[in-house]
Amino acid sequence: MAGVTQVQTTLNGEVINFLCEPRQSLLECLRDVLGMTGTKEGCNDGNCGACTVIMDGRIVDSCLVLGVEAEGKDITTIEGMATPEGLHPLQQSFLENAALQCGICTPGFLLASKGLLDQEPDADEGRIRHWLAGNLCRCTGYDKIVRAVLQVSKAK
């Protein structure tokens, strides 16, 4: 029987340690081990993007990352997006543009959008639609989500 491993990782800017079994995904570790339930499970097989987190600057599905793989990595989750000063511009834009209905996909969309604009601050509609294709939303038809991201993008 496999044992438990200690993992040290940087989570939302803070170095933390946690224990997990190798078979536990990063998603499970975040939610069940660390109690950070902002990252959502939608499909657990990499097809919905609800569990998107940023790892070393890239968006990944945390259901397809093992917790043990987080060793030495830098991870941002939805809990790390707002600062004490206020919401991230994307969060604010999602609110203003009514870019969420049920909200379950929202953390994933926000992280994915952040991942995009962090490296392509002037992404246009086509680029946004392509980038977000790994995130499923069933409520909005994507229109208001794309508009919310466009509002923050420098592309006009």
Add this chain to the structure above:
Amino acid sequence: MEPFDYLSPSSIEEAVKTLASKGDQARIMAGGTDMLVQMRAGRRTAPLVVDIKEIPDLNVVSYDATNGLTLGAAVPCYKIYQDETLSAAYPGLMDAASLIGGIQIQGRATIGGNICNAAPSGDSIPVVIALGGVCNIAGPNGTRQLPVEEMCTAPGRNALADGEILVSVSIPAPQAKSGASYLRFIPRNEMDIAVVGVGSSVQLDASGQNFVSARISLASVAPTPVFAKEAGDSLAGKPVNEETIQAASELAQAAAKPISDMRGTIRQRTHLVGVLTRRTLNIAIERARGG
């Protein structure tokens, strides 16, 4: 998921030693985007998972205009298409690297993993075959090379022997007046498994009006990716025109041995092989002439 041990070796030697001693009790994980899904669904079990992403040799991306590209088996797709030199040299490879899964998957999935996973629909395989890619394999008895078209032996099975590991894939340097392209047909625009995929590469003469050589490879039309050698060879020495391209596409169709399943019928797939062969050849020709 059943419990497993996890090992992240830091050298090829360590990985090979572990794999050789554990036999079928160990499985190699690169991006994990296929393997973790398969393990979670109970389709694969592995008492030991060997994560190869921390091995420096497997993270190599080396390119020069003489020796071509050596792409480590653990290099995720995004690192390939974000590399401007590679994008310019291998646009056909970029076609594939940028359409595997979504952006999240591309942050993890690797070409090496895609080849070793040996799915008939593996999106990167046809274009790597078309580009003449070769697998560099390390094992208990040293290293060996194998053309990519010989790597997939059956759905989900590859040619690696016990203890062996895919270190990298080598792709020859692009010649002048050469070009490649990969297209797949899916009902949506992203996130689907190819109904049919076709990778083509061409080498034109200096005038750009005649084929010197061509290679065509197909996905999702047989138990393994298909290298449609006759189809590509038929173009050698021929002028670039609709007839020759049509003839090649028909040979590609003849090389396809598809089944009917929920993703498509035999007739649809065979038809699409023709369409996509023509389209990829035309894109490859455009690229060859432009580059």
Add this chain to the structure above:
Amino acid sequence: MTSNQVLSEVEYNVVGTRPVRPDGVDKVTGRARYGDDTNLTGTLQAKVLRSPHPHARVKSIDTSKAEAFPGVRAVITAKDLPFASLSKEELGGDYTALKFATDHMMASDKVLFKGHPIAAIAAVNGHVAQSAMDLIEVEYEVLESVVDVREAMKPGAALLHEDLRTNDMGETADTPSNISTHMSYATGDLEKGFAEADLVMEKEYTTATVHQGYIEPHNTTAFWNSDGQLNLWTSTQGSFQVRATVSNILRLPVSQIKVTPMEIGGGFGGKITAYLDAICAVLSKKTGSPVKAIMTRTEVFEASGPAPASWMRVKIGVKNNGKITAVETEMAMDAGAYPGSPVMQAIVCAFACYDVENGKVDGYDVVVNKPKSAAYRAPGAPQAAFAVESLIDEICGELKIDPIDFRLLNAAKEGTRRIEGLVAKRIGLVECLEAARDHDHYKSKLENGTGRGVACGYWPNRGFQSSVVMTVNYDGVVSLIMGSVDIGGTRASIAQQTAETLGIAYEDVKPTVVDTDSIGYTFITGGSRTAFATGIAAISAAEDVKEQMISRAAKIWDTSEDDIEFVAGMISHKSDEELRLSFKDLARQTATTGGSITGRSSVDPSGEGNGHAVHIADVSVDQETGKTDVTRFTAIQDAGKAVHPSYVEGQMQGGAVQGIGWALNEEYFFDDTGKMLNSSFLDYRMPTSLDLPMIDTVIVEVANPGHPYGVRGVGEAAICPPMAAVANAVTSATGNRMRSLPITPGKILEAGWDSVKS
């Protein structure tokens, strides 16, 4: 070109504005608590063992090895549910209903679909429970299964339920059948109507099984206190519905069950049935610990409630000028394993957009070896609209009449008597059609290789019971407490109606959705009812507050209540201008004039006001591959009065896009025996952001006389037109008529090949 238009007739202060939703910040920061975020100390994880066979007799179940597995705390089967120890005599007329309800939750003697629960395990974690499932030994006798709705209707088809007999409006057939119900309505003289027609067309249509596709899987946490009180935290569209289901299956009084509805990650009708609650409750009772379950995505597809596949025959007769003379349809829908498809809704909605003198509709509810179907956004109506609106498009083509002109000529309006007999009240179909006709999209030129289609849709909308309580805090802020689960922004829209009625700011209303112990009975969030019915409850509770405020002012001013009026948030003496108090000023004085003010209301309103939508779709079709891309889409809908236009647009856009998915790519693939082959988001192809253009909207506002602000429900009508709009557009692009959903690239290629042949 405006992408989102609102054609407003009446303006209010708060109703019709677009404030930020009260739950918004929690949802964009990850702090909102969804069902699976419930985490009580010592929670066990449950997993459900499910049948691998679509149809089989359960001969034996041996759970002993699983029970002995380290980390497993309890294993249950159907024997652990109360039904197992109740006799037919005890239950009387309730026997069959309770057997169906209990067996659906956990099979006793037979499994009727792949994924049918057979046992459940509670263990220290999900991995352990999963491993232990392999140790449960079940012996099945596999039976012949029936998957296709029309095959299931044939005499001699394999029977799911040996004692199910067709009910023809109260008359039961002598022999068993998979047809559980047949219903028929007619009006006028059908023969005469068709005889008068210059053109009669009759075609058959089919649609595939589809799923609502909510992103959050079903989940529940149950904890059975030692005092016998059962607590459930769950993802549901109706906390009271969950309470009723669990009460029925576990034979508990409703007051012994408290259901706390957590934030819900999408439902669309699929989160009304309570699949996991009773199972977790029994496991909790057995272990003494909280028990939580979350379905995998495969379980969601295989064992929740998809929308039915359908077969429909439609016949329409018209004069050369386009006037409809007669209509007829027969529709059969598969209910899945147990009776209850929405086919009766389908036949009622089928021709509701048209003024029809002679018509007949027949519906058949049919059981097959698939998961029991559940509601999906306007249940039944989208399939019916696909068939009827496709045939109308075909007729318009034959007669060379503009499809909007045809619909305007025949459109139902106030006073139109529908086939089932009810008379339409003030409805906005004509206004929607006119808005479509005048829209810049409809007037725009089509590019080569593209096609355009239009279609309309109808959903009656619903009322039903809602309860609201509101308290006025001393600072003038109103706490609004309701039982309606908020899926798409109803906390905002109910708060807006409250603020409007009280004449206060939206920000001064704080809405909360509470558990079943804390509010009166409230029906599900569904049926496009919440903004309407819970809105009326809130308005009426606010009126209650106003009356009490007037009475307080009367005390303060020592005058009669009749001398006081409450207008626009000001309480004033009718004849003494000096005596005026703002809502906040008076709120401050409630402490010294009798204490806090609480308004309350429980309503069961009728007058819901029918919903209509008209959609325009442009598509381009790659003739070589058969691939269809939607290039432009406009959704037009009568909202009565859009309380929060952004959320109304969201409903219209979301409905349109679900419909586009239904039209083009979404379907359950079954093997011959009924095993689903594509139970993941990889192969169940819902639209991604890359598959769509912006969805333009026009909100038409034809006030609903049944609501103080004219509100009509908007959630459902939006999913009725898109399938036909897209299908009609594909015909316009390719020349081939597609009568079977989804319109996959393969089908488009086949149609092209067939048309070349013929």
Add this chain to the structure above:
Amino acid sequence: MATIFIPTMLQKLTSGIKKLELDASNVRQVVDRLDEMYPGIKDRLVEDDEIRESLAVAIDGDVAIMGMLTKVGENSEVHFVPAIGGGF
């Protein structure tokens, strides 16, 4: 007099009569009077003293919320329609 619309499927019990007028002040009276005129029709509409689950009774176009107790007006129209009830 209220106008009662006989559901199509029950018109064989009323010899083809599609609608009729009768005096009734609530739904229960409607059903009882109908049954007096056309024996057996009540059983088709009512089960355990409630309108059958698959049906709803509508008075002047509004689905009745009080079932058998729902008031029927002097000139009301009464319909028995498919229940588009719970479930979405």
